[in-house]
Amino acid sequence: MEVDQLIKWRRELHSFPELGWTEFVTTSILVRELKLMGYEPLLGESIINTKFVRGRKKDDVEKAIKMAIDKGVDKELLDKMNGFTGCVAIYDSGKPGPTVSLRFDIDCVGVQETDNENHLPLINGFKSKNQNQMHACGHDGHMTIGLGIAKWLKQQQENSLCGRVKLLFQPAEEGVRGAQAMAESGIVDDCSYFLASHIGFIAKSGEVVVNPSNFLCTTKYDFRFKGLSSHPGKDPHVGINALAGCCTAATQLLAIPRHGKGMSRINVGVIRAGEARNVIPAYGELQVEVRGETEEINTFMCQQAERLVKGVALGYGLDLEIEIMGEAVDLTNDKEMVQLLSDVSKSNNQTVIEQRSFGGSEDATILGRRVQKINNGKAIYFVLGSDLKGTHHQSDFDFDESILPIGVKIYTDCLLKLISKK
Template identity: 40%
Template sequence: MDIDQKIKDMAEHLYPEMVKCRRDLHRHPEAGWTEFRTASMVIQELESLGYEVHFGREVIDGSQQMGLPAKDVMDACMERAVEEGANEKLVAAMAGGRTGVVGILRTGRPGKTVALRFDMDCNEVEEAKDEKHRPYREGFFSLHPGCMHACGHDGHTTAGLAVAKILAGLKDELTGTVKFIFQPAEEGVRGARAMAAKGVVDDADYLLGAHLMMPPVGFLGYDVRGFLATTKFDADFTGVPAHAGGMPECGKNALLAAANAAINIQGITRHSKGVTRINVGVLNAGTGRNVIPAHAHMEVETRGATTEVNDFVQKRAEEILKGAAMMYDVKVQFIQTGGAASGNNSPELSAHVRKTAERLCIFNRLEEVHDIGGSEDCSYFMERVQKHGGQAAYLIIGGSLAAVNHNNYFDFDERALVLEAQLLSTVACELVKG
């Protein structure tokens, strides 16, 4: 029996197990940097398969973490994870939100190093609870208020573990090394930078990532281009309160500084090297109609066709915010809460994936996906591998979604997991041979 057939049979055999795993994860969603139960489960599964496993401080650079939850939130999530079956020692070792996991399969034979990346976190969305929503109807809806797997990361983690099981079963037939990267905090593009900075993909010759999306099962987007670089940051203005009628001259108005900045950053010059985006999504200020506002909180995101273009927009936005603060004699402080590099597939690797998919005959639509317009922090891994001379590709897997990503009725056809596991396992087996 050839290796393609072995992988197909193993993926099909794992389907009931994948459904069970995915639904368990869907039932227990964990937001970015709090994936203690999920990561604990991943660690234990990889160890049981004989993988060399690294996690916590080994794979997360704490100085590069963005958008961490408050300590009391983190502590509560750690307690909840243990209550829901997570290994207490493993959870403790991931304190501070260091919930990344890397599993390494070393064959001991010469070959290439292939990295596969899977994200684990959920969205902060309240899941629909009515009969037309399958997870509710069939009893695997979220147990955690305000948290839901509304972007398919429960499926990504499940597919990653299935591929790990398939490749462990084929270890004696493989060469080289395969690295499994289970990443926290993709939502808000917060997590990949801290793992990339730790060097987890620096030895990778190839990197593959994938995402379940709206097209029907059987769709494969094999050449993804146009991820926008992005920066997410908060700006907090601090002024001086005063009575608005009695002594307005004693106040320093943080609200007016923030409002002035919000309007003016919309006029940032476009860039000749590519498209740009900027948005003020949140602006909160003030305590009462007769009080000069002393505080204003703004949440901003910038995007650009390349990291260079995005850096230009971000720099100009911060200059305008500082200028507005100076105009109103208030202070402003910035905190970066997320970010991603720009990203494009390596053409050679995209072509290889297409060729493999055509041979396997498991997808009925193979398409290029260009000008994707959004951002994904897998781009940090892609950029790092490509800068080291390697190749990277991001794939879109059709999931026949019940609703768009991030919607509270989100669900996907679990048959997509079989196709994803089969494709990634086959491509990895080919790439390690070089």
């Protein structure tokens, strides 16, 4: 794979970062490139089950569509997307064989990119053009690797491959919001293999972590309490104080007992209520997340949290709305996939790290688990090392572009082992 081409893609994608569910310009760049290669990417509701869309704000989406139109994104393409970002390109060899799915996340982080004069994207003129939005996690690199694989597939000799490859460009990984909707569209239900990865994070350039451990299952909630406003002097008995409900719920949530069988977590990250000193607050909301080392532990935390806020609502006479804003599960990499990744990484002169704690959450796990469950398929999530400037989600983040061709090579070598025509 030509390094120049990869760097060009990466830099263009880096300069138009978009937050989860608003990646219209990003999707249009991907579609443009994939079409040039001869793909007809799937879009919109054919790859997104809208019932399972998490944490998507309509206002933000509408604003982003307007901006995309201003930036010259094709109206017909936007119509096909019908408000939902991301795309899937399918390579079909035309010969019987397994279907392999690969997933690349496409969204950015809500961070203002640094103006520090040593920052490479600034020096080379590809700094984010969007205020408070930045590819500060490396998803621009993930997409680039995806495009590189797409191009490689089209360059293979006819008859050399069998089966199919689905390249999933998934929206809204940040906040683990996008994968469930893609999974529920059924897009991976015919897949025998699933591979996904992250760059950087817990490994340096030249290293591949083939079996990262401790993926935390997580569920992100918005709890919205609705009460009744009234005059606190004249009619305090009429009001139903949503702020009080929020406060009680927040302290009680933080006091949920931890689970004895493994790691469990809870955070109340945002509390928002009240309008004025002399009005009983009619509305209050909490933004909460729970995590668990296993699905069982995460479910325990969910049940406790939901029961508790329901109890608080009942106690105060408040109406309650519960919305799941994001979710991820744990993933156990299949042994044969770990072996495959180890072999391929070694043959590409990478240092293989068997196991290292990931310690975060990733919604690719939902897609991987689905492939494992439905087809008894094999799945892996691995970490492609990269030397980093700054750290993930910070304004001075940058990764080592020289790992891009290595990423493409590792994936395509895996594909050669999985779908080479025998």
